[in-house]
Amino acid sequence: MTRIPHEMSGEPNPLRALTLDRLRSRTSMKWRAYPEDVLPLWVAEMDVPLAEPIVRSLTDALELGDTGYPAGTGYAEALAGFAEKRWGWEVAVERTAIVPDVMLGVVEMLKLVTGPGDPVVVNSPVYPPFYMFVEHMDREVVEAPLGADLRIDFDALDETFRRATTGGRRAAFLLCSPHNPTGTVHTADELAAVAALADRHGVRVVADEIHAPVTAGGVDFVPYLRLPGAENGLSLMSASKAWNLAGLKAALAIAGPAAAADLDRMPEEVSHGPSHLGIIAHSAALRYGTDWLDALLAGLDDNRRLLVDLLAEHLPVITHRPGEATYLAWLDCRALGLGDDPADVFLRRGRVALSSGIPFGTGGAGHVRLNLATSPELLTEGVRRMAAALD
Structure with missing residues (x-):
């Protein structure tokens, strides 16, 4: 497999491109949810300009008036090319379908393999919408907590699968890969063990792989469907997180x-949900945005190292394991004595917004999630504010 090192890109670091004033002119959630005196380091939006190939593709479409309904397999073909180069994985375009976004796609995949009331297993602490979307669709969320090393605890997963399928019930495992919020990248051996356990217990695996392109230097992402034994799995992928295309x-x-055959049963109207302009932008990112991505990944590597140094200097009692992927840092603040929701303290006293760990489920209390996809200067200011909140 050919892996492109982060440092080979000739692009400038996009995390250094925008000033605070420029960022505060944005109208998206990250920059409008809190008052202007709050520094937002919470929701998964990046403080970057769009990659030039994406801007060009959207501008061309708008000039042409190409703003109708989506059609064709161009997005899947773009992903296939990216996946082959990055992960040595051959995506079967004929076994893909466009969906509105990853979480709505997760919902549709779970509908294909479970019924109302059926259990859906998750590895807590995990992305809060896993709970919200699954419960809203009338499924039962069942936790198999991560181990103390923030990796899958296979004894716990085995027991949870056993309980979930008692009495012949259908069950699914909603796998977060790479894992949000911990940044853990599951190894090939770990994913093979997941597939083996799922097969043993008759559990269907649905993998949320939205953060797949955002790995730290020297870390290789392994697509779940590339593993022997994962043939009956389903995956959701998107360029959204890696190229800041949530909107x-x-x-x-x-x-x-x-x-x-399961995917073939997905209602045809689901494919009407994605934005045509979104598909154009995502396809351009995957085809032509890799130099920009490599510059971003190098910048994120720098920020991960910077965060380690900043915490050691200003908040040494916080426990933090730098993530192997994503641009999110999971901080154990329990030694600070701030209670179950330290994010609330940091917001009120330090005027810095972080994600509370509580909605991430078991293992989240006393933790915060910090978004480090920002400039080194703003990351430094964020940690300074966190430290000031303790004075």
């Missing part, structure tokens, strides 16, 4: 060879 909705559902 341009589009994602892809991908079926393993033994799950193709």
Whole structure:
């Protein structure tokens, strides 16, 4: 497999491109949810300009008036090219379908393999919408907490699968890969063990792989469907997180060879949900935005190292393991004595917004999630404010 090192990109670091004044002119959630005296380091939006190929593709479409309904397999073909180069994985375009976004795609995939009231297993602490969306669709969320090392605890997963399928119930495992909020990248051996356990217990795996392109230097992402034994799995992928395209909705559902018939049962109207402009933007990112991505990944590597140094200097009692992927840092603040919700203290006293760990489920209390996809200067200011909140 050919892996492109982060440092090979000739692009400038996009995390250094925008001033605070420029960022505060944005109208998206990250910059409008809190008053202007709050520094937002919370929701998963990046403080970057769009990659030039994406801007060009959207500008061309708008000039042409190409703003209708989506059609064709261009997005899947773009992902296939990216996946082959980055991960040595051959995506079967004929086993893909466009969906509005990853979480709505997760909902549709879970509908294919479970019914009302069926259990859906998650590895807590985990992305809060896993709870919200699954419960809203009338499924039962069942936790198999991560181990103390923030990796999958296979004894716990085995027991949870056993309980979830008692009495012949259908069950699914909603796998977060890479894991949000911990930044853990599951190894090939770990994913093979997931597939083996799922097969043993008759559990269907649906993998949320939205953060797949955002790995730290020297870390290789392994697509779940690339693993032997994962043939009946389903995956959701998108360019959204890696290229900051959350407002341009589009994602892809991908079926393993033994799950193709399941994907074929997805209602045709689901494919009407993605934005045509979103598909244009995501396809351009995957085809032409790799130099920009490599510059971003190098900048994120720098910020991960910077965060380690900043915490050691200003908040040494916080426990933090630098993530192997994503641009999110999971901080254990329990030694600070701030209670279950330290994010509330940091916001009120330090005027810095972080994500509370509580909505991430078991293992989240006493933690915060910090978004480090910002300039080194703003990251430094954020940690300074956190420290000041303790004075």
